[in-house]
Amino acid sequence: MADFHRRDSFLRNSDTFEGFLDVNTLPKIPKSLDDEIYVVEARYNERPDLLAHDRYGSSRLWWVFALRNPDSIEDPIRDFKSGMQIRMPHKGVLETIIG
Secondary structure, eight states, X not given: OOOSSOTTSTTTTOOEETTEEOOOOOOOOOOOTTOEEEEXXXXXTTOHHHHHHHHHSOGGGTHHHXXXXXXXXXXXXXXXXXXXXXXXXXXHHHHHHHO
16 A cells, blocks of 8 residues: 555555556545535635635545535535535544544
């Protein structure tokens, strides 16, 4: 397993093959009763990185929203629109996932 990716990177479980990124194994973010239903505010329109920073303390966790909301977020930037309702994992659940 590659050990050069940061622990908060969605690429952390990916290996390299002859210098190229191998098949990516995305982390699983299970549904939880602790998920928060959140309506994206205008200031976060197309900016999941800002919401991740404000909620989780790291803008590098922007990918969490796309993985937790695959039915509504296909493009993690362009589909992240103000007014949309998403499920946000609780910070404690997320810390367990990323270690």
